[in-house]
Amino acid sequence: MKKYITALVAVTMVLASIPLSLDAKRKSADLVEKYPALAPYFSTPTTESIRPDEQGFIRRWLLLEPISKPNRGNTVFVDSYVRKNLDTGWNKGDFTLPKDGQKVKDTTLVWHSLDSKLFNVKLYRYAVGTGTGRYGMICRAVTVIDVPEDIEDIRLAVGSNSASMWWIDGEEVLILSGDRRMVMDDAASKRLTLKKGRHILTGAVINGPGMSDFCVRFIDEDGNPVMNYDIRNK
Amino acid sequence: MKTSAKILSIAASALISVSALAQEGKPWIHDPSTIMKCDGKYYTFGTGGGGLISEDGWNWYPGAVRPGGGAAPDALKIGDRYLVAYSSTGGGLGGGHAGRILTMWNRTLDPESPDFAYTEAVEVASSQVDEDCDAIDAGLFMDPVTGRLWCTYGTYFGFIRIVELDPKTGARVEGNEPVNIAIDCEATTIIWRDGWYYLLGTHGTCCDGVNSTYNIVVGRSRSVTGPYLDNVGRDMIAGGGKMVIDADDRQFGAGHFGRYIEDEGVEKMSFHWEADLDRSARSVLAIRPLLWVNDWPVAGSSFKAGVYEISSVRRGYALELAVDFVRQQIPRRGWWEESDEPEVTYPNQTLEDVAGTWPEGEIPARAGDWMNRPHQRWTVTPVPEAGGYLGGQYCKIQIEGTDRVLAATDDAEVVTLPAYTGASEQLWKIEQLADGTWRLSPKSLPDYVLTCIADSTPTLAKYNFESDNCKWNFIKK
Numbered sequence: 006m007k008k009y010i011t012a013l014v015a016v017t018m019v020l021a022s023i024p025l026s027l028d029a030k031r032k033s034a035d036l037v038e039k040y041p042a043l044a045p046y047f048s049t050p051t052t053e054s055i056r057p058d059e060q061g062f063i064r065r066w067l068l069l070e071p072i073s074k075p076n077r078g079n080t081v082f083v084d085s086y087v088r089k090n091l092d093t094g095w096n097k098g099d100f101t102l103p104k105d106g107q108k109v110k111d112t113t114l115v116w117h118s119l120d121s122k123l124f125n126v127k128l129y130r131y132a133v134g135t136g137t138g139r140y141g142m143i144c145r146a147v148t149v150i151d152v153p154e155d156i157e158d159i160r161l162a163v164g165s166n167s168a169s170m171w172w173i174d175g176e177e178v179l180i181l182s183g184d185r186r187m188v189m190d191d192a193a194s195k196r197l198t199l200k201k202g203r204h205i206l207t208g209a210v211i212n213g214p215g216m217s218d219f220c221v222r223f224i225d226e227d228g229n230p231v232m233n234y235d236i237r238n239k
Numbered sequence: 240m241k242t243s244a245k246i247l248s249i250a251a252s253a254l255i256s257v258s259a260l261a262q263e264g265k266p267w268i269h270d271p272s273t274i275m276k277c278d279g280k281y282y283t284f285g286t287g288g289g290g291l292i293s294e295d296g297w298n299w300y301p302g303a304v305r306p307g308g309g310a311a312p313d314a315l316k317i318g319d320r321y322l323v324a325y326s327s328t329g330g331g332l333g334g335g336h337a338g339r340i341l342t343m344w345n346r347t348l349d350p351e352s353p354d355f356a357y358t359e360a361v362e363v364a365s366s367q368v369d370e371d372c373d374a375i376d377a378g379l380f381m382d383p384v385t386g387r388l389w390c391t392y393g394t395y396f397g398f399i400r401i402v403e404l405d406p407k408t409g410a411r412v413e414g415n416e417p418v419n420i421a422i423d424c425e426a427t428t429i430i431w432r433d434g435w436y437y438l439l440g441t442h443g444t445c446c447d448g449v450n451s452t453y454n455i456v457v458g459r460s461r462s463v464t465g466p467y468l469d470n471v472g473r474d475m476i477a478g479g480g481k482m483v484i485d486a487d488d489r490q491f492g493a494g495h496f497g498r499y500i501e502d503e504g505v506e507k508m509s510f511h512w513e514a515d516l517d518r519s520a521r522s523v524l525a526i527r528p529l530l531w532v533n534d535w536p537v538a539g540s541s542f543k544a545g546v547y548e549i550s551s552v553r554r555g556y557a558l559e560l561a562v563d564f565v566r567q568q569i570p571r572r573g574w575w576e577e578s579d580e581p582e583v584t585y586p587n588q589t590l591e592d593v594a595g596t597w598p599e600g601e602i603p604a605r606a607g608d609w610m611n612r613p614h615q616r617w618t619v620t621p622v623p624e625a626g627g628y629l630g631g632q633y634c635k636i637q638i639e640g641t642d643r644v645l646a647a648t649d650d651a652e653v654v655t656l657p658a659y660t661g662a663s664e665q666l667w668k669i670e671q672l673a674d675g676t677w678r679l680s681p682k683s684l685p686d687y688v689l690t691c692i693a694d695s696t697p698t699l700a701k702y703n704f705e706s707d708n709c710k711w712n713f714i715k716k
Binding site: 080083084085086160162181182183188190191192193194195196224226228 | 561562563564566605607650651652692693694695696698700701708
């Protein structure tokens with residue numbers, strides 16, 4: 006068994022070190038076409054905005070290509086580790102909504118706007134499908150919430166594999182620490198009010214080896230999905 | 240843990256374990272009537288006249304007024320009036336058995352109210368000196384299906400009978416004849432739930448103090464007039480009955496059942512202990528949760544102080560501090576490895592192992608996988624000076640071995656605070672629900688209960704018995 010574990014770790018490290026992004030610096034309009042492996046999981050946004058799906062999940066996201074962060078396992082993701090590595094200020098201060106195909110300054114990483122075909126956004130498939138990563142990565146996600154009127158006493162409910170942090174308009178609302186599986190409504194923020202207007206929802210998910218994905222929705226006081234807002238990518 | 244700390248811990252546990260979670264005040268009573276709530280106070284009447292009043296359901300004192308003396312009354316609110324039934328006579332086991340059941344009305348049970356005045360009592364049933372029935376121990380029941388009012392009565396001397404009363408007058412319905420529905424019980428009463436009528440009665444030895452074997456049994460029927468069968472199909476008229484409650488560790492002789500529905504899925508049962516060893520072995524009022532197991536009533540548990548895992552029914556995650564998980568540094572050994580080494584036992588992680596990693600101020604509460612770690616072990620302790628509620632006492636909930644306490648926030652969330660101050664947001668009402676699970680409500684926000692809005696996220700929300708989100712299990716450690 007020890008041999009197996011050693012081999013598994015070796016494979017993991019090799020896979021994690023695969024050179025990123027052969028030609029990922031492209032707009033998502035042709036990203037799915039370019040990388041057919043994405044097709045079961047993602048599609049190119051074709052509308053100005055969408056609504057949450059029938060269960061209230063948010064399916065339109067700007068996803069940054071994975072940031073390499075090798076870890077041999079997920080048990081290191083205690084609260085302090087997650088906060089230190091995910092809450093780096095990237096979505097605060099002069100942060101502006103990225104554009105599809107926009108490269109992050111001083112990096113090779115590019116944002117892509119995608120619609121998830123599933124309620125959960127398969128980060129592993131996104132990374133592998135685009136050749137930008139596999140294991141040991143941090144993925145950042147951004148979306149735009151347009152609220153037609155104030156929505157009070159709702160919560161952001163998230164499931165993620167593995168740990169993650171979530172912010173609304175740059176303010177932290179939720180942290181999921183530990184070696185987590187993606188579970189619908191695994192954790193929820195405190196009650197919050199989405200004021201009429203535009204809000205930026207950002208998240209960061211960290212994973213070691215294994216599947217990585219997340220699902221996000223707003224729920225009301227009774228745990229029912231909140232549906233009356235628009236989701237945009239710009 | 241150091242030896243001295245261990246000893247202190249054991250001593251504290253011992254102190255906690257002897258804390259008598261019984262009604263406080265002067266709850267001396269025998270044959271308590273079904274508890275009534277009137278203008279914010281609780282009332283129960285007993286044998287011999289008079290009764291008890293409580294402002295919070297926990298501290299009980301004499302003061303209720305019921306004329307007529309006699310034995311084993313009952314009470315029922317109908318519309319805006321209270322109907323009180325009692326038996327004016329009764330010779331006891333060795334005496335005659337001529338008894339009379341009487342009823343009377345009052346608009347209030349508060350003897351200080353200007354509206355307090357009983358109507359003249361009317362006889363609704365009786366028994367002759369040597370009849371196979373002893374017309375005492377009345378139990379009132381309003382059928383929620385038909386709106387018809389019934390009264391059961393009788394003792395060990397023959398049959399338990401049921402007669403129909405007029406809910407407007409409290410008098411016997413003209414022409415109604417008694418029906419025999421059980422035999423050799425005392426203090427019977429009927430309750431209804433989900434299409435079943437349940438007849439509860441007391442068996443065993445009455446009135447023998449700590450040696451009383453009094454116990455409460457039940458049978459059920461689809462018809463209010465029976466037959467009432469127990470769980471093995473035995474008719475109560477043949478002596479059948481399934482146990483609802485018998486003796487506790489230090490309380491003996493459970494008798495005279497009464498049901499109180501506080502909320503959906505929150506039911507209480509009142510009765511007396513013939514003798515409570517922690518209260519001079521006197522006969523005292525007792526209140527327990529009333530549970531329903533396979534459609535049978537069962538007495539629940541008074542909450543006992545101790546160290547617990549507090550587990551959410553929603554997913555089974557345990558309430559815990561939101562702190563870094565500290566790994567135990569115990570080497571992993573391969574199960575496939577051949578070894579003749581002697582086996583080694585390792586200790587559980589201790590508070591000393593981890594407490595230094597915790598923040599000093601407010602720490603959020605969350606729910607997570609139960610790992611029997613210090614940040615998941617809660618000491619629950621009654622706070623006598625905080626008062627109580629019907630059948631229970633407010634408790635503080637603290638991380639074992641620390642002063643860190645679970646608290647409600649003004650905006651209906653939950654956190655932990657570094658020290659207990661006695662503030663109402665740090666006091667919790669802990670009630671067992673009809674399905675055996677528990678709900679926790681902060682004293683500062685009585686309309687809210689501890690709820691898992693997500694698997695890992697406890698909050699405070701409105702109670703909903705239909706949702707597992709607001710139910711918890713206390714698993715003693």
